[in-house]
Amino acid sequence: MKVREGIDTTPRGPADRTRRAIINAATGVLARDxxxxxxxxxxxxGVGRTTLHRYYPDRAxxxxxxxEEAFHATELAIGAxxxxxxxxxxxxxxxxxxxxxLGDRFVFLLREPSLADDPxxxxxxxxxxxxxxxxxxxxxxxxxFTSELPAAWIAxxxxxxxxxxxxxxxxxxxxxxxxxxxxxxxxLGGILTSDGSGAT
Amino acid sequence: MKVREGIDTTPRGPADRTRRAIINAATGVLARDxxxxxxxxxxxxGVGRTTLHRYYPDRAxxxxxxxEEAFHATELAIGAxxxxxxxxxxxxxxxxxxxxxLGDRFVFLLREPSLADDPxxxxxxxxxxxxxxxxxxxxxxxxxFTSELPAAWIAxxxxxxxxxxxxxxxxxxxxxxxxxxxxxxxxLGGILTSDGSGAT
DNA sequence: ACGAGATGGTACATTGATGTTCCACTTTGG
DNA sequence: CCAAAGTGGAACATCAATGTACCATCTCGT
Numbered sequence: 001m002k003v004r005e006g007i008d009t010t011p012r013g014p015a016d017r018t019r020r021a022i023i024n025a026a027t028g029v030l031a032r033d034x035x036x037x038x039x040x041x042x043x044x045x046g047v048g049r050t051t052l053h054r055y056y057p058d059r060a061x062x063x064x065x066x067x068e069e070a071f072h073a074t075e076l077a078i079g080a081x082x083x084x085x086x087x088x089x090x091x092x093x094x095x096x097x098x099x100x101x102l103g104d105r106f107v108f109l110l111r112e113p114s115l116a117d118d119p120x121x122x123x124x125x126x127x128x129x130x131x132x133x134x135x136x137x138x139x140x141x142x143x144x145f146t147s148e149l150p151a152a153w154i155a156x157x158x159x160x161x162x163x164x165x166x167x168x169x170x171x172x173x174x175x176x177x178x179x180x181x182x183x184x185x186x187x188l189g190g191i192l193t194s195d196g197s198g199a200t
Numbered sequence: 201m202k203v204r205e206g207i208d209t210t211p212r213g214p215a216d217r218t219r220r221a222i223i224n225a226a227t228g229v230l231a232r233d234x235x236x237x238x239x240x241x242x243x244x245x246g247v248g249r250t251t252l253h254r255y256y257p258d259r260a261x262x263x264x265x266x267x268e269e270a271f272h273a274t275e276l277a278i279g280a281x282x283x284x285x286x287x288x289x290x291x292x293x294x295x296x297x298x299x300x301x302l303g304d305r306f307v308f309l310l311r312e313p314s315l316a317d318d319p320x321x322x323x324x325x326x327x328x329x330x331x332x333x334x335x336x337x338x339x340x341x342x343x344x345f346t347s348e349l350p351a352a353w354i355a356x357x358x359x360x361x362x363x364x365x366x367x368x369x370x371x372x373x374x375x376x377x378x379x380x381x382x383x384x385x386x387x388l389g390g391i392l393t394s395d396g397s398g399a400t
Numbered sequence: 401a402c403g404a405g406a407t408g409g410t411a412c413a414t415t416g417a418t419g420t421t422c423c424a425c426t427t428t429g430g
Numbered sequence: 431c432c433a434a435a436g437t438g439g440a441a442c443a444t445c446a447a448t449g450t451a452c453c454a455t456c457t458c459g460t
Contacts, residue, residue, distance in 0.1 A: 015435075047437085047438085049438085051436080
């Protein structure tokens with residue numbers, strides 16, 4: 001039953017449930033400690049180290065697969081946010097919720113050192129950044145978002161707050177259910193009260 | 201001239217200018233790539249690898265020294281921000297400026313994996329977090345800051361935005377001179393315009 | 401000029417992660 | 431029930447980073 005693996009994404013046989021297990025566990029482990037050994041990854045996946053190598057010959061291959069997976073998920077999240085529809089602020093809120101729901105997968109991209117200056121990754125990142133900047137720009141044109149901050153900075157702030165939300169959830173500082181709402185409120189409205197009384 | 205090194209901070213002899221060079225270079229290199237080899241660090245510091253080992257016998261010792269240095273700098277930054285004086289919003293703004301000025305040193309603390317669950321580090325981090333939370337709480341009590349967001353989350357957001365500002369400066373997305381102002385504006389006021397018109 | 405201290409380089413031993421090979425065992429599909 | 435596929439473990443070989451030892455050189459202060 002020579003199954004040509006590698007290209008198609010369809011969850012074919014029962015055998016590549018193993019692949020999913022590896023991808024998921026590896027993302028989680030490496031997002032939390034990028035220096036974890038492949039033995040750690042294998043153990044977290046509930047698989048022998050040999051089996052891990054059978055699916056991904058070397059660490060670089062594994063990391064690349066994780067990165068592709070993560071980017072794919074990120075693009076799906078962006079797509080699901082329907083950034084072109086409705087008020088930009090609502091769209092941005094949807095985006096934050098989706099991105100925070102990515103959890104591991106987004107954080108992995110930020111923390112894996114070997115992805116730092118990978119051309120493939122840089123290209124993919126540039127693509128998603130462009131989309132987000134487009135949304136910001138739309139909000140600025142419509143007058144919803146301030147124009148005093150560059151769109152590129154706001155896009156960076158989005159990533160930072162998503163990351164911060166993950167850390168806060170991870171450390172138990174903030175309940176998982178609240179993180180996205182807090183991040184969105186912070187980014188959109190800031191932390192000052194509307195009237196800014198601050199009476200002495 | 202038996203100089204008891206290790207405890208006093210005074211820039212004693214001309215020989216421990218080397219120590220400074222190592223600390224600074226190592227912080228920069230490791231903040232950008234936590235997996236950099238000691239050879240990389242030595243080269244960046246302009247010293248031989250042997251000399252590096254003479255000052256810091258092993259990697260763990262070096263990392264610990266960097267962490268202490270970074271925490272010390274962070275505490276100085278917090279002190280310089282005089283968080284108890286004046287409106288909380290101004291104090292928070294000062295804090296952001298100071299923390300972003302820390303550059304490398306703050307980011308190193310976030311990115312070095314081996315510091316992740318170090319008890320010493322956790323304790324020091326808890327201390328600074330407590331101070332920041334105190335400031336936030338003061339702002340909330342006075343009515344300057346919203347009380348709809350937990351102080352702990354806002355403190356986390358501060359760290360995230362400082363980190364984001366560093367990344368943005370590092371990648372050239374934002375001019376160094378503007379980063380702190382942008383971060384402060386984002387955190388305090390958010391990105392929505394005051395009226396929130398959003399006319400179609 | 402001289403000696404102590406500091407430095408850089410070479411060379412070497414050690415170590416832990418990595419990647420590979422081989423084999424016995426289990427599961428699965430027909 | 432049987433063959434094929436999948437799996438785990440043990441046993442390697444390799445390699446890069448690390449840490450150490452030694453020595454030649456340099457630079458001070460006196």
